[in-house]
Amino acid sequence: MISLPTAKAFPRGADGYESARRATVWNGLVPERFPDIIVQAHETDDVVAAIRYARAYGYQVGIRSGGHSWTASHLRDGGLLLDVSRLDQCAVEPDRMTADVGPGKVASEFATELDAQGLFFPAGHCEGICLGGYLLQGGYGWNSPVLGPACESVLGLEVVTADGELIHCDPENHPDLYWAARGSGPGFFGVVTSFKLRVHPRPAVWGTCLYMYPIEVADEVFAWGRSLIPEIDDRVELQIHTGRSFPGAGLDQPGITIASPVFADSEEEAAKALAPLGTCPVIDKAIVSLPYAPATLANWYTAVMTSYPRGHRYIADNMFTSASAEALLPGIRKIIETMPPHPSHFIFTGWRTDPARADMVYGVEDEVYMALYTIWQDPADDDRYRDWAASNMAAMSHLATGSSLADENLCRRPSRFIAESNMARLDRVRSAYDPENRFHSWLGGV
Ligand SMILES: Cc1cc2nc3c(=O)[nH]c(=O)nc-3n(C[C@H](O)[C@H](O)[C@H](O)COP(=O)(O)OP(=O)(O)OC[C@H]3O[C@@H](n4cnc5c(N)ncnc54)[C@H](O)[C@@H]3O)c2cc1C
Structure with a gap:
């Protein structure tokens, strides 16, 4: 024994x-x-x-x-x-701009601790996620359009292999395993017990805009939002949120909220980077129009978590696309028409792709990211809400270039999440390190 x-x-x-x-x-x-x-x-x-x-x-x-x-x-x-949630050690070395963290370290707590030291990490947008799963799957965090997915800031890892050996991997040691760890998510075949991370200087200024539009102008807002994505400053995360929690519109009416974080060296630069978000052709219909306000990490976490209450039942799904607004609008209209009650919601965001990441196992990426979150409380409603996210994404799948492991729903809707050539390489590395499939892989596939 x-x-x-x-x-x-x-x-x-x-x-x-x-x-x-x-x-x-x-x-x-x-x-x-x-x-x-x-x-x-x-x-x-x-x-x-x-x-x-x-x-x-x-x-x-x-x-x-x-x-x-x-x-x-x-x-x-x-x-x-x-x-492994109890492996939550964290040691920051500000002189080297690195940190050694356990997989059970809560990403939002890590970001908050760094913030207090004038440092920064592209931790996820929500409280509670741990670095273990977040970093392995890629990691879309604060300022990621500038810093890349968080896995790009992984410099090395300690991994317990299928043989029960503890090894260190980085670009020089076990480079194939290091490669596999930066994006394969639940398909990774080893237990990460520690990450060495590159930490970044804290941007001097965090800010946001806030615009709220009635649902009647959805076509105009999404068409404009889509056209803005290729031009928007990398330091701005365009986030268009649609849900049925809209002030003044009644509980049944969905509405559109655009609150986009910006990271800059000065307030003047931040306000300038956000200025294009005030150019929507139906801005006169906005019921709230705030071009710029200073913000903090704590403000942001509080605001985002109102959309992800604890103790609720969740099903998410997502897609990346480069389709035009014209092609996307019928699907977007259907999402809005069929949207379940608050706090379920739909997020439409811009993403900055980088050809230098094409060889990373980290997934397929594209300039538009759409994600659906069905959220309800009563188990009696399971059947009613089970399909909303998957069926709407399936209906738009002809426009998708892939999906992200962050919001994966592979057990209900298989989709492509790693480029074919990278998947073939990943299979080879898996059979070298885990020939007996000791570790489970993704819960569904392509
Ligand atoms: C409310 C909420 C908000 C989110 N917001 C974001 C966001 O802003 N950005 C983003 O990118 N993602 C986001 N996500 C997705 C989240 O990052 C992923 O689900 C991530 O996998 C969660 O990590 P975890 O360690 O908490 O989860 P876990 O469920 O513990 O891990 C997920 C999978 O990763 C693997 N894994 C975990 N730890 C290890 C380890 N130590 N060694 C080997 N394999 C391991 C396992 O296969 C596991 O099934 C969000 C999820 C939720 C629920």
């Missing part, structure tokens, strides 16, 4: 198993999937022991850091579920 040094283990049927299982999932919609054993690691040695244990007993392994995967990708039937 292999012992697990400080880890807690819950075999199926044991006291505490069900609460340990549920606690691994942030989403209120907890899938009916049951691992044979759940292991909570407290230190790296526990991870090594757990993988050797899984090997000895022939278990496949699912890994969980913050449990924010919308589909609870870590939770599978049978096998061993390894919870």
Whole structure:
């Protein structure tokens, strides 16, 4: 019998198993999937022991850091579920502009700690996500159009392999595994116990604009928003949010909110970078029109989290596209017409692609990113809301160039998320490092 040094283990049927299982999932919609054993690691040695244990007993392994995967990708039937959320160490070296962090470090807390030191990391837009899953899948965070997906700031990793060996990988050591870790998300085949990250200087100024439009002018707003994307300053994240939580429009009426963060060296530059967002041809119909206001990281997290309340049931889906406004509008109208109640919502954003990333395993990307979030509370409504995100994305799939693992819904709607040539290379690296498929892969495929 292999012992697990400080880890807690819950075999199926044991006291505490069900609460340990549920606690691994942030989403209120907890899938009916049951691992044979759940292991909570407290230190790296526990991870090594757990993988050797899984090997000895022939278990496949699912890994969980913050449990924010919308589909609870870590939770599978049978096998061993390894919870590494307690590996949340964090050591920042400001002189070197690096940080060593555990996969259980909460990304928003990391960003807040850096902020206090005048440093910055493109952490995700929401509170609670852990760096483990976030960095592996790519990571769309604050100022990412300038800094790239967060995985580009991963300089190296400590990984426990399928053999139960702890190894270091970076561009010189195990370069194939390092390559695979920067974007394969739930398809990665090793347990990351630590990341070495490049941290960045904190932009001097954070700001935002705020425009709110009635739904009657949706065609004009989306057509204009689409045309703006190729021209907008990289330091601005164009975010067009549509949901049924609109002041003055009644609970049933959706409305459109454009609140776009900007990161700059001065307030003057920030306001200038945001100026194009005031050029919508129907701006006279806006019920709120605020071209610029200073903001903080804390303001932003508070504002964003109003759209992602805890304890709700969630299904997300998404697509990247470069289609024209004309091609996209019929699908967008359908999304709006069929939108479930608040806090469900639709996000339409601009993204800055970079050909230099074409060889990264990190997914396919394109200039427009659209994501749908169905959010409800009552399990009796599951059937009513289950298909909204997937069916609307399926209806627009002829316009999609791919989807992102950040908001993946592969178990309900397979789609392409890694370029074919990179997928072929990933398969080769997987068979070298995990020939027996010790680790689960994506919950669905292309
Ligand atoms: C409310 C909310 C807001 C979000 N906002 C953003 C956002 O702004 N930007 C963005 O890019 N994404 C966002 N996401 C998506 C989120 O980044 C991904 O779901 C990410 O995988 C979450 O990481 P996690 O560690 O919390 O999740 P987990 O569910 O624990 O991990 C996801 C998968 O990653 C793998 N994994 C996790 N840890 C390890 C490890 N240590 N070693 C090996 N494999 C591991 C496993 O396969 C696991 O199934 C959001 C998700 C939610 C729920």
